Amino acid sequence: MDSKQDHVDVLIVGAGTAAGVAARHLAEAGFTVVCLEQGEWVDPGKLPGNKPEYELAGAKDWHPDPNVRGRREDYPVDHSESDLPVWMYNGVGGSSVLYGGIWARPLPSDFRVSTLDGVADDWPLTYDELLPYYQAVEREMRVSGLAGNPAYPPGFDPPLPAAPIHQTGRTMAEGMNRLGWHWWPGTNSIPTLNRDNSKEGRCVRYGICRMGCPEGAKSSTDVTHLRDAVALGAQVITRARVARVTLDDRGRANGAVYLRDGHEHFQSASLVIMAAGGIGTPRLLLMSASERFPDGLANSSGLVGKRLMLHPYAASVGIYDDDLENWLGPAGEHIGSMQFYESDPSRGFVRGAKWALLPIAGPLEAAEKWTDPGSLNGEEFWGEGSADRMKSFGRMLQWHIVPEDLPEETNFVSLHPSLTDSDGLPAAKVHYRVSDNTRKIIDFNLARSLEAHEAAGAKKAWVAGRNFMTGHNTGTAKMGDDPATSVVDRFGRTHDVPNLYIIDASVFTTSTGVNPTATICALAKRTASHIASNAREQEVAL
Amino acid sequence: MTALDLSTELGDASRARLAALADVLIPGGSGLPSASEADVAGQWINRALAANGDLAGAVTQVLATPGAPDEVLSDLRLSHPDVFERFAFAVAGAYFMNPAVRDALGYPGIAPRRLPAADGEAEYFLEDDVLAPVVDRGSIYRRVE
Numbered sequence: 001m002d003s004k005q006d007h008v009d010v011l012i013v014g015a016g017t018a019a020g021v022a023a024r025h026l027a028e029a030g031f032t033v034v035c036l037e038q039g040e041w042v043d044p045g046k047l048p049g050n051k052p053e054y055e056l057a058g059a060k061d062w063h064p065d066p067n068v069r070g071r072r073e074d075y076p077v078d079h080s081e082s083d084l085p086v087w088m089y090n091g092v093g094g095s096s097v098l099y100g101g102i103w104a105r106p107l108p109s110d111f112r113v114s115t116l117d118g119v120a121d122d123w124p125l126t127y128d129e130l131l132p133y134y135q136a137v138e139r140e141m142r143v144s145g146l147a148g149n150p151a152y153p154p155g156f157d158p159p160l161p162a163a164p165i166h167q168t169g170r171t172m173a174e175g176m177n178r179l180g181w182h183w184w185p186g187t188n189s190i191p192t193l194n195r196d197n198s199k200e201g202r203c204v205r206y207g208i209c210r211m212g213c214p215e216g217a218k219s220s221t222d223v224t225h226l227r228d229a230v231a232l233g234a235q236v237i238t239r240a241r242v243a244r245v246t247l248d249d250r251g252r253a254n255g256a257v258y259l260r261d262g263h264e265h266f267q268s269a270s271l272v273i274m275a276a277g278g279i280g281t282p283r284l285l286l287m288s289a290s291e292r293f294p295d296g297l298a299n300s301s302g303l304v305g306k307r308l309m310l311h312p313y314a315a316s317v318g319i320y321d322d323d324l325e326n327w328l329g330p331a332g333e334h335i336g337s338m339q340f341y342e343s344d345p346s347r348g349f350v351r352g353a354k355w356a357l358l359p360i361a362g363p364l365e366a367a368e369k370w371t372d373p374g375s376l377n378g379e380e381f382w383g384e385g386s387a388d389r390m391k392s393f394g395r396m397l398q399w400h401i402v403p404e405d406l407p408e409e410t411n412f413v414s415l416h417p418s419l420t421d422s423d424g425l426p427a428a429k430v431h432y433r434v435s436d437n438t439r440k441i442i443d444f445n446l447a448r449s450l451e452a453h454e455a456a457g458a459k460k461a462w463v464a465g466r467n468f469m470t471g472h473n474t475g476t477a478k479m480g481d482d483p484a485t486s487v488v489d490r491f492g493r494t495h496d497v498p499n500l501y502i503i504d505a506s507v508f509t510t511s512t513g514v515n516p517t518a519t520i521c522a523l524a525k526r527t528a529s530h531i532a533s534n535a536r537e538q539e540v541a542l
Numbered sequence: 543m544t545a546l547d548l549s550t551e552l553g554d555a556s557r558a559r560l561a562a563l564a565d566v567l568i569p570g571g572s573g574l575p576s577a578s579e580a581d582v583a584g585q586w587i588n589r590a591l592a593a594n595g596d597l598a599g600a601v602t603q604v605l606a607t608p609g610a611p612d613e614v615l616s617d618l619r620l621s622h623p624d625v626f627e628r629f630a631f632a633v634a635g636a637y638f639m640n641p642a643v644r645d646a647l648g649y650p651g652i653a654p655r656r657l658p659a660a661d662g663e664a665e666y667f668l669e670d671d672v673l674a675p676v677v678d679r680g681s682i683y684r685r686v687e
Contacts (some may be wrong), residue, residue: 053639366639383566
């Protein structure tokens with residue numbers, strides 16, 4: 001061991017989305033906090049979105065697939081036995097750096113899927129229990145949107161005004177109205193107003209949110225939370241790759257061993273929070289096997305890494321008569337629809353999907369609507385006539401479909417037997433197959449989305465692809481009341497280790513059918529609040 | 543991966559070959575230049591490969607394949623579709639960086655630029671009570687006890 005760092009109250013493994021929310025909350029409450037982050041802070045000046053090469057760089061250095069980026073901090077993920085790769089960003093802010101900024105709460109029914117639909121499991125908490133935490137993090141994440149969405153119960157009032165739905169949203173909205181289908185102006189964690197002394201700007205509509213915002217106008221937690229946490233005294237140690245979480249003689253988590261620039265260090269802490277994401281957290285728990293936990297830390301249930309859910313996206317596009325300026329941000333959604341979200345047994349499957357009408361960042365992304373292997377356009381893109389197809393780019397609308405993905409223990413994350421990261425630690429291996437139910441959700445919703453394009457006036461519409469990766473890596477450390485069938489309790493505390501918590505998307509009991517960031521942040525806020533409020537009763541390492 | 547620097551590693555003949563191959567994919571028309579007219583094989587491919595070094599291998603492989611350009615690419619598409627896709631992505635990425643092409647396609651500026659929303663713009667697109675039918679239908683979520 002090359003060094004032993006000063007003891008802190010709370011060690012957070014990772015400095016991503018959930019970590020940012022928790023670190024700021026705990027630092028504000030007076031705890032000493034250290035985040036160990038394998039990546040670096042993002043330099044906004046290096047983000048590609050306002051440079052001519054933006055789409056090319058977005059397909060390499062800023063691609064959400066860690067295998068494509070291939071940075072030192074990107075541990076490899078073997079997806080040779082998966083129907084789709086997994087996305088993530090390894091750096092301060094985590095995957096919120098590269099997410100689209102769609103802010104979607106699930107619905108009350110999402111927390112009761114077993115009771116209502118007879119599948120999977122109910123969450124050990126309810127929508128109403130999470131409601132105040134959604135509201136709190138919506139202020140922190142500077143969420144913009146329009147109140148009154150009838151897809152939700154009362155109490156969903158975004159703190160900032162909605163962005164324009166643009167001609168894109170207006171065109172589709174009129175089509176949805178013709179069909180009598182639900183739609184609503186987009187709700188995004190992308191601020192539409194400045195705030196006094198803000199470090200964030202407001203959205204300037206680059207439309208490239210998924211490559212990181214050079215303006216700082218998308219609420220990633222490096223911008224919204226971690227700078228403030230550091231100002232309050234929290235430490236974010238970058239290039240710090242955790243090798244294992246350690247235990248004291250009583251089986252309490254007492255810190256972590258990490259590697260930094262080729263040297264091994266130990267960070268001592270009274271309490272440890274895992275926030276390494278739906279792939280990284282189970283990887284680290286499995287790497288932290290010990291005599292006490294031979295199958296992996298906090299894994300007496302055998303469910304660490306199991307029940308991986310990924311939200312395999314699908315997309316449809318239509319070509320319209322008018323120039324729709326579809327490159328205008330936020331991206332982010334212009335409008336969304338929950339028309340087919342709730343279960344309807346007559347459809348032949350359970351659960352459903354959220355739709356999001358997204359801008360198209362640029363011509364390379366537009367061309368993929370023809371060239372993607374999953375595109376059913378039927379026309380050759382290249383060669384004669386390609387100019388006419390290119391000239392239709394700005395007249396294109398796209399629906400993204402987020403299908404709920406139900407948990408199955410045959411979908412899981414494991415440690416790779418031979419592949420390692422740049423520090424010699426085991427890579428992750430993903431085993432994932434799209435289920436029959438998920439496939440049916442996608443088929444049904446794609447068909448309906450083509451009807452929506454037709455109703456909105458599309459001259460031609462087609463399925464542009466399916467099984468897109470999402471970065472929605474959920475479920476690999478299930479939350480539940482029963483220690484035999486779950487990894488963490490309703491506050492994110494592991495059943496096996498009383499001072500070890502998990503706050504990332506690993507804990508999702510079910511994936512829901514919406515983008516997970518709102519729930520990740522709300523759960524992190526709830527766990528951090530619980531820790532802060534119950535510090536006197538909290539068992540800690542000695 | 544180090545980006546292939548065509549300016550030093552390839553001479554005029556190779557650039558001419560790249561231009562001919564690129565024109566098979568992007569022959570132009572309807573007010574758009576062809577790939578060669580847009581100088582894809584000149585400065586733009588250099589910038590494309592500098593931005594995404596993963597594409598250099600595919601470009602190199604295609605350039606090293608003898609034969610008529612259209613036949614080379616059609617054969618490649620069947621035998622190595624992944625290489626074809628990367629080559630096409632590199633060519634298209636170079637082409638779309640040309641400001642004249644972006645302008646002809648209707649994109650504002652040489653890259654995404656700051657276009658903050660105007661006052662009243664959000665309200666404008668919701669005029670004529672376009673949301674009224676949605677609101678009038680009432681709530682659509684399932685009640686949970």
